[in-house]
Amino acid sequence: MKLKDLAGILPVEGTASADLEVTGISSDSRQVKPGVVFFALAGTKADGASYAADAARRGAAMIVVGKGSALADLPVPVLAVDDPRLALALSAARYFGKQPQTMVAVTGTSGKTSVAAFTRQIWEQAGYAAASIGTTGVVAPGRNEYGSLTTPDPVALHRLLGELADAGVTHASMEASSHGLDQRRLDGVKLSAGGFTNLGRDHMDYHPTIEDYHRAKLRLFDTLLPRGAPAIVFADDPWSEPTIKAARAAGLDVLTVGRHGDFLRLKRVEHERHRQRAEVEADGVIHEIDLPLAGDFQIANALVSAGLAISTGMPVTKALAALQKLKGAPGRLDLVGTTASGAPVYVDYAHKPDALENVLASVRPFTTGRVMVVFGCGGDRDRGKRPIMGEIATRLADVVIVTDDNPRSEVPETIRAAILEAAPGAMEIGDRRKAIHEAVAMLHAGDTLIVAGKGHEEGQTIGSETLHFSDHEEVRSALREHAA
Numbered sequence: 001m002k003l004k005d006l007a008g009i010l011p012v013e014g015t016a017s018a019d020l021e022v023t024g025i026s027s028d029s030r031q032v033k034p035g036v037v038f039f040a041l042a043g044t045k046a047d048g049a050s051y052a053a054d055a056a057r058r059g060a061a062m063i064v065v066g067k068g069s070a071l072a073d074l075p076v077p078v079l080a081v082d083d084p085r086l087a088l089a090l091s092a093a094r095y096f097g098k099q100p101q102t103m104v105a106v107t108g109t110s111g112k113t114s115v116a117a118f119t120r121q122i123w124e125q126a127g128y129a130a131a132s133i134g135t136t137g138v139v140a141p142g143r144n145e146y147g148s149l150t151t152p153d154p155v156a157l158h159r160l161l162g163e164l165a166d167a168g169v170t171h172a173s174m175e176a177s178s179h180g181l182d183q184r185r186l187d188g189v190k191l192s193a194g195g196f197t198n199l200g201r202d203h204m205d206y207h208p209t210i211e212d213y214h215r216a217k218l219r220l221f222d223t224l225l226p227r228g229a230p231a232i233v234f235a236d237d238p239w240s241e242p243t244i245k246a247a248r249a250a251g252l253d254v255l256t257v258g259r260h261g262d263f264l265r266l267k268r269v270e271h272e273r274h275r276q277r278a279e280v281e282a283d284g285v286i287h288e289i290d291l292p293l294a295g296d297f298q299i300a301n302a303l304v305s306a307g308l309a310i311s312t313g314m315p316v317t318k319a320l321a322a323l324q325k326l327k328g329a330p331g332r333l334d335l336v337g338t339t340a341s342g343a344p345v346y347v348d349y350a351h352k353p354d355a356l357e358n359v360l361a362s363v364r365p366f367t368t369g370r371v372m373v374v375f376g377c378g379g380d381r382d383r384g385k386r387p388i389m390g391e392i393a394t395r396l397a398d399v400v401i402v403t404d405d406n407p408r409s410e411v412p413e414t415i416r417a418a419i420l421e422a423a424p425g426a427m428e429i430g431d432r433r434k435a436i437h438e439a440v441a442m443l444h445a446g447d448t449l450i451v452a453g454k455g456h457e458e459g460q461t462i463g464s465e466t467l468h469f470s471d472h473e474e475v476r477s478a479l480r481e482h483a484a
């Protein structure tokens, strides 16, 4: 590709460098090779402009900066644009140039990973070559890899979309995190439909207010989706109303799902131990669904997923029938095993207030004994959520064990103390392994244990070191130990 092929995104027409050969796109000077266009982004830790000289030394074809960014004389052409992150996303899309034909994105505080996975599974059942991209990585035919971000950065994302398209993937679902939306990571993706699950307190270290957090999520609806595209909104969430309003104002076709939904209306649910039976009304017809997953929130996720599949072309009956074969996403109310007396132990990714509330509330209907929870809060992140999660755990669980969950550079005792302040009667066991083992040892018939916080993740970050740690492995080992 030549630099002039990025015309319309970058003001390169008529410049002396228009015929320069471009060999890549990057926002990280350390990855610049000769011929790469380097985008200097003002980040949260550093200003990419201070690495422009480094990028030039490594052979960058051109440096793209934000207007007003002062750059010392460089031996390569420098272009100033209004929004370098947007320019990066659009350039990456044009450079890689391919994506699966049908792509949907889902946003919300909780449920994104499950919705992305469920939508892929519904498509797979219809025989499409489908992929999902998100917190638990990329899943596609012949491919299952973990990634580091929920919404990959634009260069990694478009490289991946190109690979998926080359491999014949026609349908892809992806998670749109608020960071990703705010940082324009998705702006170059052509989306066919979008989904909204819910909004709760999260990322308050990044977004100054919950309204700001919601505004970032709304970018999916008021900026990224084309007019007339379907927006599937879970109508039972308090934030659905402003979301619907914004989506309608942007000219989208709003389709609501849930108990208050019009498109897919949940009429009745019967919770069983590891499954639930639901009646869903679509177009005046009642469909009986036997969902092989526990948790009220999984019904919500399943309905948003079905909405996405239906609104992008799948027949209603087929999409709803596909819900009966859904498998949970890794670490989402994952039943790891049961004790000899039949008490189930679940691992869940819940590490924010609403998610903890949902997961604890969803196991109550089938717990005849005690609901028990082991959880902690991360260091160097939103401190305000610690007492909130302490209060939720105490209100919804009968036995609460507060432990460590990635204390990072903070003193773990201080994090635990902030949770315990709002959790009278909770036990404190800092060592996560010990906390899990003691909780399993306490289980009686009828009890349910939730180990919350890590889900699919496999590390405990203490200081700057990440040690291998898996809640699944620890639960399995504790169950073995106590079965003996």
Ligand SMILES: CC(=O)N[C@H]1[C@@H](OP(=O)(O)OP(=O)(O)OC[C@H]2O[C@@H](n3ccc(=O)[nH]c3=O)[C@H](O)[C@@H]2O)O[C@H](CO)[C@@H](O)[C@@H]1O[C@H](C)C(=O)N[C@@H](C)C(=O)N[C@H](CCC(=O)O)C(=O)O
Pocket (backbone or CB within 6 Å): 027, 028, 029, 030, 040, 041, 042, 043, 044, 045, 046, 047, 048, 051, 148, 149, 150, 151, 152, 153, 154, 177, 178, 179, 180, 183, 185
């Ligand atoms: C806080 C945050 O979101 N940071 C993201 C952001 O980085 P940044 O722009 O702030 O980077 P920075 O470190 O300040 O550096 C500024 C610029 O200088 C460049 N640089 C830096 C050093 C150097 O030697 N040369 C150089 O060019 C960097 O590449 C960057 O372009 O943009 C980068 C590229 O897209 C992301 O990789 C990075 O994600 C970091 C690693 C991260 O941890 N992000 C998390 C918080 C995140 O995005 N999470 C969401 C949500 C998850 C959820 O819902 O729970 C996600 O989508 O994963």
